[in-house]
Amino acid sequence: MKNPVLASESFSRGNTHYFLDLRLASNQANYFLFTQSSLLQDQSYKRNTLVVWNRDIEEFIAGLSSLLHTAAYLDQQDVTVHQLRKANQQRGLTGIKALEPAMRPREKLMAGGAGSLSDAELLALLIGSGSADESALELGARIMALAGDDVRKLDGLHLADLCRLKGMGLAKSSSVLSAIELSRRM
Structure with missing residues (x-):
């Protein structure tokens, strides 16, 4: 055939x-x-x-995804991502699920590659999940704030520094420190 x-x-x-x-x-x-x-x-x-x-x-998928996302919100052109997120939260969606798909770290990675993600988004992917109070993305932003919003200063963080953050236990902190060590070795 x-x-x-x-x-x-x-x-x-x-x-x-x-x-x-x-x-x-x-x-x-x-x-x-x-x-x-x-x-x-x-x-x-x-x-x-x-x-x-x-x-x-x-x-092709990235272009089609962008087109479908635009078409889905065609009648809401003046609505910001934050307003859409708030509306999703009111519908009971929380965390990263409350974000529009094109704004979620995994989907952004698939569409534009790892270089298209912010430092906080990369950390969110390493962390995997947030808590009831905040998303992994917000937790990633707090880790970046702990490092003075300088990705090079992440290298100076210790296990105790990360574990002190609410929502960061041993497992999540170990994932972040392991990624930092891998990047150092490269």
């Missing part, structure tokens, strides 16, 4: 059918094939396709 389908999804609306396929090319590269097939009045089909190669998929 030429270019076998590795995974597939499809859906229809009226006389239009959509096929979303992950395929394997003859050179063993993966690619996505998006096909729209519409039944015309003369009973023939019109087909449109889009191919996205695996080397371009990260940029």
